[in-house]
Amino acid sequence: MPGALPPVLRIDDPADPRIAGFVSIKERDLTGRQGRFIAEGTVVLRMLAAAHETGRGFAAEALLLLENRLEGVGDILRRFPPDVPVYVANAQVFDAIAGFNMHRGVLALGRREGEPDRDALIASLPASSLVLAACGISNHDNMGALFRNAAAFGVDAVLMDETSCDPMYRKAIRVSVGSVLTVPFAREGSVAVMLQQLQDAGFAIWGLSPAGTIDIGAIPAAQRTALLMGTEGEGLPQSVMTAIQTARIRQRPGLDSLNVSTAAGIALHQVALINGRI
Amino acid sequence: MPGALPPVLRIDDPADPRIAGFVSIKERDLTGRQGRFIAEGTVVLRMLAAAHETGRGFAAEALLLLENRLEGVGDILRRFPPDVPVYVANAQVFDAIAGFNMHRGVLALGRREGEPDRDALIASLPASSLVLAACGISNHDNMGALFRNAAAFGVDAVLMDETSCDPMYRKAIRVSVGSVLTVPFAREGSVAVMLQQLQDAGFAIWGLSPAGTIDIGAIPAAQRTALLMGTEGEGLPQSVMTAIQTARIRQRPGLDSLNVSTAAGIALHQVALINGRI
Numbered sequence: 283m284p285g286a287l288p289p290v291l292r293i294d295d296p297a298d299p300r301i302a303g304f305v306s307i308k309e310r311d312l313t314g315r316q317g318r319f320i321a322e323g324t325v326v327l328r329m330l331a332a333a334h335e336t337g338r339g340f341a342a343e344a345l346l347l348l349e350n351r352l353e354g355v356g357d358i359l360r361r362f363p364p365d366v367p368v369y370v371a372n373a374q375v376f377d378a379i380a381g382f383n384m385h386r387g388v389l390a391l392g393r394r395e396g397e398p399d400r401d402a403l404i405a406s407l408p409a410s411s412l413v414l415a416a417c418g419i420s421n422h423d424n425m426g427a428l429f430r431n432a433a434a435f436g437v438d439a440v441l442m443d444e445t446s447c448d449p450m451y452r453k454a455i456r457v458s459v460g461s462v463l464t465v466p467f468a469r470e471g472s473v474a475v476m477l478q479q480l481q482d483a484g485f486a487i488w489g490l491s492p493a494g495t496i497d498i499g500a501i502p503a504a505q506r507t508a509l510l511m512g513t514e515g516e517g518l519p520q521s522v523m524t525a526i527q528t529a530r531i532r533q534r535p536g537l538d539s540l541n542v543s544t545a546a547g548i549a550l551h552q553v554a555l556i557n558g559r560i
Numbered sequence: 561m562p563g564a565l566p567p568v569l570r571i572d573d574p575a576d577p578r579i580a581g582f583v584s585i586k587e588r589d590l591t592g593r594q595g596r597f598i599a600e601g602t603v604v605l606r607m608l609a610a611a612h613e614t615g616r617g618f619a620a621e622a623l624l625l626l627e628n629r630l631e632g633v634g635d636i637l638r639r640f641p642p643d644v645p646v647y648v649a650n651a652q653v654f655d656a657i658a659g660f661n662m663h664r665g666v667l668a669l670g671r672r673e674g675e676p677d678r679d680a681l682i683a684s685l686p687a688s689s690l691v692l693a694a695c696g697i698s699n700h701d702n703m704g705a706l707f708r709n710a711a712a713f714g715v716d717a718v719l720m721d722e723t724s725c726d727p728m729y730r731k732a733i734r735v736s737v738g739s740v741l742t743v744p745f746a747r748e749g750s751v752a753v754m755l756q757q758l759q760d761a762g763f764a765i766w767g768l769s770p771a772g773t774i775d776i777g778a779i780p781a782a783q784r785t786a787l788l789m790g791t792e793g794e795g796l797p798q799s800v801m802t803a804i805q806t807a808r809i810r811q812r813p814g815l816d817s818l819n820v821s822t823a824a825g826i827a828l829h830q831v832a833l834i835n836g837r838i
Contacts, residue, residue, distance in 0.1 A: 434811040532838040533712040560810040
């Protein structure tokens, strides 16, 4: 049940130590955040509130709002625990704090409570499951877009190898439209071990590649399907391609392949249809 | 036939007037370029060379290369007319010119020779055609991604209303992986006039929307199909939705809709399959 509107604390000095966690967030992306993350925009704030309520392992530590955005997000603020401070600032102070003006006036500093464990995540999946697996995804926009597509097509978990980038990076969260807070994920270890675990758990694994052996439309229905995406440039390593079944998206020849998240979207849509998940 | 390697002109001073067109290209994006555009990276450079050769209305005015990239692109340089100057610089000078370091060491300053005319473009389309139409696309990443998908699925032309952003913006070109140089396009006037012209030319027009009346899989084959995408936020205006046939991509309920270019990719793949174009 929504609680009372929390007290609002006005910030007039960009150097105020209470909002130190929001200072120069763009530069700070590069140095890491020790389990902290930045969520931007109203939609993502709403999803953070939901993650808070459902105990998904994400907690808000503080919110920073442009003063004229306060009224519009009142219903969301009531959903956070009363001890999460809500700071407001005018546009000038806000921009001086954040260091850029692409935050849409709504920022949250969040904390991730422990790294998810892949064993436990796989063990928790329902009998009928769809998994998006990825190795070597290095671009945060692509990572965020993969999660957005995963959410749209009912993916139960996203599994990444250790060479993939962190989905909790600010831009990945934004591009995912908050889906990194709702779709369970784990990022650890090698792709070989990940595939072995999926196989042991009864997943039919399909690697997506322009060199795949069948069209995605021919992927058969299965209780448990995992779709594996490779890196943006090289795609799936040859050792992986020969170890699993592979599928391709038909397209005009002689071109660069599709963007990795677009390809995942097309294939997930197809697999979700085949398995009656959408 | 490839010609000789053009003479290479070394730049040691970032203020050298010969490379003024490359100075601070990131800031210059915001102010417009009077028919000029910036192409980045080897893949796009190759497509610019091809556009030059085939007379697609794009010409290179000058190339600027990081010195260690020169050898790798020699085969592409030979394809440009000998009067297109090739400048090289070391990393320090290069970054001082361009103002940032995301250019991958390969930049071309291009010129668009006249705005394409929509009437003429529609009149030039083959009997069997696939058109991607768009209104109100304001994000350059989305615009570039739309072109990349259009190329992958054999779109004959991209038509945009006047409220859509310019595909020749630097970032749109980069995200399109050069497809804006190969897929014919026109951007002018209102969406209402554009749809009327497509209808007069015998196109079956399908608007893509989460509120569409049939699944994309049920779109019938047709000699000429146009797929219409709306803005990133609002989607297609209600007046358009009621005037044309509409289709939806099935997805999990209660979520933000898909990214516009991902949605276009999924629908174009489907329509291209139905019409035997891929």
